[in-house]
Amino acid sequence: MSMSDEEDLTPEKVEAVQQDLTSSMNPPTWKWFLLSGFLGLVVIWGAIAWGYQIRMGLGVAGINLPVMWGFYIVSFVFWVGLSHSGTMVSAILRLTKAEWRRPILRGAEAMTVFAIMVAGTFPLIHLGRPWKLLYFLPIPNQRGLWPNFRSPLLWDIMAITVYIIGSSLFLYLGMLPDLAIVRDRSSGWRKKLYSMLAMGWRGTAHEWRVFARASTLMAVLIIPVAVSVHSIVSWDFAMTLVPGWHSTIFAPYFVIGAIFSGVAAVITLMVIIRKAFHLEAYLRPIHFDNMGKILLTVSLLWSYFYFAEILTTWYGHKPIEWEVFIFTGEKYCFLLGLMVLGNSFITIPALCFKRIRRSVPAMLLISLFVNVGMFIERFLIIVPILSHRNVPFIWGDYRPTWVEVSIMVAAFAGFALLYTLFAKFFPIVSINDMLEGEHFKSEARLGRAKLKTIITDE
Amino acid sequence: MSNRVEILGLYKDLETAAAAAEALVQGGFSEKEITSISSGPYPDGVIVKDEGRSFLRWISLAGGMMGAGFGFLLAAGTAWLYPLHTGDKPIISLFPVGIITFEFMMLFAILGTIGGMFLEMGLPGFKNKVYDPGISQGLIGISVSCQDGAQQNKAVEILQGAGAVKIRNEGQP
Numbered sequence: 001m002s003m004s005d006e007e008d009l010t011p012e013k014v015e016a017v018q019q020d021l022t023s024s025m026n027p028p029t030w031k032w033f034l035l036s037g038f039l040g041l042v043v044i045w046g047a048i049a050w051g052y053q054i055r056m057g058l059g060v061a062g063i064n065l066p067v068m069w070g071f072y073i074v075s076f077v078f079w080v081g082l083s084h085s086g087t088m089v090s091a092i093l094r095l096t097k098a099e100w101r102r103p104i105l106r107g108a109e110a111m112t113v114f115a116i117m118v119a120g121t122f123p124l125i126h127l128g129r130p131w132k133l134l135y136f137l138p139i140p141n142q143r144g145l146w147p148n149f150r151s152p153l154l155w156d157i158m159a160i161t162v163y164i165i166g167s168s169l170f171l172y173l174g175m176l177p178d179l180a181i182v183r184d185r186s187s188g189w190r191k192k193l194y195s196m197l198a199m200g201w202r203g204t205a206h207e208w209r210v211f212a213r214a215s216t217l218m219a220v221l222i223i224p225v226a227v228s229v230h231s232i233v234s235w236d237f238a239m240t241l242v243p244g245w246h247s248t249i250f251a252p253y254f255v256i257g258a259i260f261s262g263v264a265a266v267i268t269l270m271v272i273i274r275k276a277f278h279l280e281a282y283l284r285p286i287h288f289d290n291m292g293k294i295l296l297t298v299s300l301l302w303s304y305f306y307f308a309e310i311l312t313t314w315y316g317h318k319p320i321e322w323e324v325f326i327f328t329g330e331k332y333c334f335l336l337g338l339m340v341l342g343n344s345f346i347t348i349p350a351l352c353f354k355r356i357r358r359s360v361p362a363m364l365l366i367s368l369f370v371n372v373g374m375f376i377e378r379f380l381i382i383v384p385i386l387s388h389r390n391v392p393f394i395w396g397d398y399r400p401t402w403v404e405v406s407i408m409v410a411a412f413a414g415f416a417l418l419y420t421l422f423a424k425f426f427p428i429v430s431i432n433d434m435l436e437g438e439h440f441k442s443e444a445r446l447g448r449a450k451l452k453t454i455i456t457d458e
Numbered sequence: 459m460s461n462r463v464e465i466l467g468l469y470k471d472l473e474t475a476a477a478a479a480e481a482l483v484q485g486g487f488s489e490k491e492i493t494s495i496s497s498g499p500y501p502d503g504v505i506v507k508d509e510g511r512s513f514l515r516w517i518s519l520a521g522g523m524m525g526a527g528f529g530f531l532l533a534a535g536t537a538w539l540y541p542l543h544t545g546d547k548p549i550i551s552l553f554p555v556g557i558i559t560f561e562f563m564m565l566f567a568i569l570g571t572i573g574g575m576f577l578e579m580g581l582p583g584f585k586n587k588v589y590d591p592g593i594s595q596g597l598i599g600i601s602v603s604c605q606d607g608a609q610q611n612k613a614v615e616i617l618q619g620a621g622a623v624k625i626r627n628e629g630q631p
Contacts, residue, residue, distance in 0.1 A: 010596065011592075011595050011596030011597055013596070014497060014595060015595050018594075018595070138536070149532075149533040149554050149555065149558050150551050151554075155554070155557050155558070158558060158562075159561055161565075162561045162564055165565060165568070166564070169572050173572065173575070177497070177498075181497060183594075184591035184593075185591075185594065199576065199582040200587070201581065202583075203495050203593060204494065204601070205493045205495075205496075205502070205505065206493060206508050206578075207579045207581075208499035209502065211499070211579075212499060213512060213514050213515075214572070217518055217571045218571055218572075221564060221571065224564060225561075225564045228557075232557070432497070432498060432499075435497060435498035436498050436499055438498070439498050
């Protein structure tokens with residue numbers, strides 16, 4: 001059905017919307033099993049690689065002295081970045097009451113939760129002996145060890161834990177009314193599960209009022225948490241005195257980079273969800289157009305930050321910092337070029353055109369370009385700088401091994417698997433948000449024209 | 459002694475649901491006794507008026523303050539209790555303590571918001587409250603809390619008179 005029908009929201013229309021939006025929850029087909037099976041196998045392969053690393057030691061990874069942070073930390077920063085934008089975009093769009101937000105929110109919020117879960121595994125993998133994580137936690141133990149709160153690595157653990165809890169609750173909060181809807185539409189064990197998760201929600205006027213208040217409050221609270229998470233990730237680097245990392249601009253630069261890759265990932269997922277669940281009537285060109293405008297803005301901001309960072313280093317010409325820049329430019333010329341192309345030179349001009357922003361295939365391509373560019377950016381921030389630090393006699397090189405590549409690929413598969421499972425068990429587009437939009441839709445006569453309007457409660 | 463029961467009338471559209479709520483008010487029921495049950499939100503006053511006060515912001519604030527206190531005590535308090543001198547660095551370092559304090563403040567504020575929300579909603583509520591799955595399919599319910607007996611009959615009469623497609627009583631499976 002088309003969402004632009006002008007009639008009132010009748011039970012028939014509500015039923016049609018619900019059927020469309022719960023279509024992802026229909027009994028799985030062989031294609032679904034094939035996809036999930038494939039993703040599961042890749043994840044198992046990654047787990048085997050990790051197991052091998054635990055058994056043999058970190059030596060099986062390519063990380064070495066001086067490049068002690070490799071693909072694991074690159075992936076960690078990349079996934080934290082991806083997680084950044086889902087909740088943040090959702091929260092900002094909720095607070096600004098942007099009408100077009102409705103079909104995007106759920107997918108973006110779910111992306112955040114799964115991306116941060118994937119990100120959280122990388123420091124564990126990087127630890128080599130993951131059980132040592134226990135000593136990071138403030139739990140009194142026989143060895144008399146206590147976390148050093150002055151270390152940015154510990155701030156990281158705190159921030160990521162808060163973000164995982166916060167963004168999961170944010171996702172759950174938005175799903176509460178939908179859980180009641182799917183509870184009423186299901187039977188058997190599913191009904192029991194959804195009844196438990198819906199907590200007895202009925203949809204009384206009071207419940208809706210409190211729900212609206214809580215949603216706004218959560219949106220307000222989650223934004224500073226999201227900003228703090230990526231700022232703190234940047235401080236893992238910036239708090240050191242390593243040339244190329246020790247920079248005041250690092251926190252805002254990381255935050256912008258995170259929003260950039262996150263917005264691009266939301267667009268990629270929008271395209272996939274739209275195609276996979278036949279949601280063309282809900283995820284329309286206007287949504288891609290608006291997300292494209294956000295991506296363009298963030299791309300400009302990212303380019304501006306990058307330029308400011310390079311300009312200052314070039315103008316100051318401090319030998320140690322300049323050496324790192326020159327080394328990156330010479331040894332990683334191809335990757336650097338690809339990054340600049342993906343993040344700026346292709347993205348900015350392309351997104352200036354409305355026709356491109358409204359083209360779903362073009363947006364998919366651009367969003368993928370951006371995320372390839374952002375992955376490279378994370379790599380270039382970490383590897384060249386570590387391999388070419390202050391003292392020439394410990395300059396070194398880094399090549400990822402099959403263990404690291406396997407785990408990195410498994411992370412992508414794990415994320416996709418979590419998302420696929422989520423879509424099978426929960427509505428991937430928010431039903432209550434879509435219905436709310438329909439409730440508030442109206443028409444007004446202005447002069448000779450009949451125009452679409454939105455009723456607000458203010 | 460008579461008990462209070464909840465009666466639910468189900469309506470096909472917004473206009474008849476709003477008219478039923480209005481008829482209940484005209485019939486002597488207070489706004490406090492009437493509520494709507496719907497699959498989507500309506501602005502206050504469109505169907506019923508929800509006049510209760512909300513303390514949600516205060517609960518979030520209280521949560522945030524508790525979290526800030528906890529974070530501060532965890533980072534600064536434990537450092538102060540078990541001082542470990544490293545170089546000439548202070549035992550209680552303000553910036554790191556501030557960051558830990560901030561993270562816990564936000565965590566507890568978020569938990570406070572969610573906890574407060576459920577508290578104000580009166581959820582979890584697994585008791586058999588009056589409800590109809592038809593609400594999820596677009597019907598709008600008008601529920602009225604009344605004394606059983608004469609007032610209950612009156613409520614049913616008003617709800618039916620306003621065009622209810624179905625009437626349900628509390629406890630009805």
